[in-house]
Amino acid sequence: MATRYGITTAVKVNGVSQRSIWADPAQGLAWIIDQSRLPHRYATRALASSGDAAEAIRSMRVRGAPLIGVTAAYGVALAMTDDPAEANLDAACAELAATRPTAVNLRWALDRMRAHLAGSLPGERAAAAWQEAAAIAEEDVRVNRALGEHGLALILTLQDRVRRPLNILTHCNAGWLATVDWGTALAPVYLAQLAGIPVHVWVSETRPRNQGLLTAWELREQGVAHTVIADNAAGHLLQRGQVDMVLVGADRVTRRGDVCNKIGTYLKALAARAAGVPFYAAVPGSTFDWTLEDGMAEIPIEERGGDEVRIVHGVDPGGAPLAARLLGQAAAVANPAFDVTPADLVTGLITERGVCPPDAAALRELFR
Numbered sequence: 001m002a003t004r005y006g007i008t009t010a011v012k013v014n015g016v017s018q019r020s021i022w023a024d025p026a027q028g029l030a031w032i033i034d035q036s037r038l039p040h041r042y043a044t045r046a047l048a049s050s051g052d053a054a055e056a057i058r059s060m061r062v063r064g065a066p067l068i069g070v071t072a073a074y075g076v077a078l079a080m081t082d083d084p085a086e087a088n089l090d091a092a093c094a095e096l097a098a099t100r101p102t103a104v105n106l107r108w109a110l111d112r113m114r115a116h117l118a119g120s121l122p123g124e125r126a127a128a129a130w131q132e133a134a135a136i137a138e139e140d141v142r143v144n145r146a147l148g149e150h151g152l153a154l155i156l157t158l159q160d161r162v163r164r165p166l167n168i169l170t171h172c173n174a175g176w177l178a179t180v181d182w183g184t185a186l187a188p189v190y191l192a193q194l195a196g197i198p199v200h201v202w203v204s205e206t207r208p209r210n211q212g213l214l215t216a217w218e219l220r221e222q223g224v225a226h227t228v229i230a231d232n233a234a235g236h237l238l239q240r241g242q243v244d245m246v247l248v249g250a251d252r253v254t255r256r257g258d259v260c261n262k263i264g265t266y267l268k269a270l271a272a273r274a275a276g277v278p279f280y281a282a283v284p285g286s287t288f289d290w291t292l293e294d295g296m297a298e299i300p301i302e303e304r305g306g307d308e309v310r311i312v313h314g315v316d317p318g319g320a321p322l323a324a325r326l327l328g329q330a331a332a333v334a335n336p337a338f339d340v341t342p343a344d345l346v347t348g349l350i351t352e353r354g355v356c357p358p359d360a361a362a363l364r365e366l367f368r
Contacts, residue, residue: 013042013221019181020067021137023074025130028081030074035177036061039217040315047071050079050092057099057106063211064178065251065287066140069105072096073136076113077129084125089117101300102260102338103251104289109136137180143284144182146352151188151247151282154348154355155197158244158278165198165225167244169234169272172262173211174249174282175218184249184282186218188350193224201226202243204234206262208308208335231264235271246272246279247350253281253288257343257358258295263336269345278347285351285367293360295340306333 012018023030034045036059045061047053053075056062062071079092093110100106116132117125159166174185182190192199201219203226206212212228219226229237237243246268252260259265259281272279292298310327327333343358356366 019141020177021062021070021074021180023077023130023134023137025077025081025127028078030071030078030133032056032062032071033177034061035063035214038177039213040319040321047074047078049082050075050095053078054095054099057096060209063209063214064173064184064249065103065105066144066179066184066284067177068100068103069109069286070133070137070140070180072099072106073109073113073133076110076117077126077133080117080125080129084122089114089125100302102302103287105251105286108286112136140180140284140286141182143286143352144179144184144187147184147282147284147350148182148187148191150352150355151185151280151350152191152195152197154245154280154350155188155192155199159197159199162244165200166192167200167202167242169202169204169237169243169246169268170215171204171212171231171234171246171248171265171268172206173214173218175215177214177218178249183218184284185247186215187282188247189219189224190222193222199224202234202237203228204231204264204268205229206264207231208312209337211262234268238268238271238275238277241275243272243275243277246277248279248281250281250283250287251338252292252295252299253283253349254292254295254298254343255288255290255363256293256360257346257349257363258299259283259341259343259346259349259358260295260299260301260338261341263339266339266341266345269341273345279341279345280348280350280355281341281346282350285353288363288367290367296342299338299340301339302337304335304337306331306335309333309335 030047034043037043120128175183203212203215250261346358
């Protein structure tokens with residue numbers, strides 16, 4: 001680890017400590033890693049307006065519930081730099097809130113920014129907004145580091161039992177690219193690596209957006225042993241005893257512990273239950289939606305465009321971007337972005353406050 005941005009950073013790109021988002025208030029800019037270019041090309045992108053932040057969230061240049069929330073917070077700061085009037089604050093929050101309906105961190109961050117700015121005079125709002133957005137970003141790093149420590153304790157317990165490199169199956173991207181730093185599901189993995197504990201990660205590709213390829217890119221940069229698998233191979237590996245634990249992130253968790261995560265998570269939970277393998281979700285407190293109980297009935301599931309299924313993207317032998325059509329434009333396509341894993345399939349929720357069973361009373365006590 002190395003020091004940058006004022007506190008310790010966990011991960012590196014080409015050997016240099018890096019975060020997924022950072023700000024330059026003096027220039028009126030926030031910077032992101034453009035995840036739409038990964039894993040084939042590493043590129044950064046400047047956000048100069050709240051509209052830029054909204055576009056980055058909507059187009060998935062930034063992904064992951066915690067990072068979406070932080071990006072929205074910086075979007076409010078950009079809006080207040082442009083025009084601190086109440087009407088512009090309302091408009092910016094409305095535009096940002098409409099970008100992705102499922103990840104609850106987005107609403108949480110916007111509500112927090114509104115509350116912080118409520119007592120500010122217009123002339124103070126820009127500075128106050130940048131300060132609060134930075135505070136949300138730093139809090140995200142601290143929370144995920146704490147969450148990682150609790151997850152590491154689970155890894156240590158399991159590794160003591162198997163006495164070989166622990167095989168962890170993950171889905172989607174819940175690493176540092178999905179947060180500001182450390183990640184959620186991958187934070188325990190990075191801490192295990194730092195502690196010298198041997199782990200191996202099975203990385204499911206996570207179609208159609210292939211976020212698993214981002215996980216593989218992260219793990220490669222960190223030197224963590226991993227293997228990419230087709231999504232449908234996960235059940236086979238679980239059945240054959242080649243997985244010791246399933247560890248995923250979440251975009252929203254209800255007060256009773258239903259876990260909403262990237263499409264395909266539910267199938268892995270079912271296979272894990274059949275194979276007797278523990279299934280954990282790593283969840284910061286900001287990802288809980290305490291207003292909801294029944295995830296299957298109450299969580300809105302984002303339906304994305306059909307071309308994400310009809311067309312696959314990659315690079316040619318020379319490294320140039322290319323798109324290949326798998327289906328005709330007229331082909332009917334359903335593309336739900338998330339599914340809900342019921343609490344009774346979840347072994348435990350790893351939070352910054354500890355590991356908790358998916359139980360309403362236990363969660364209420366943990367987050368009193």
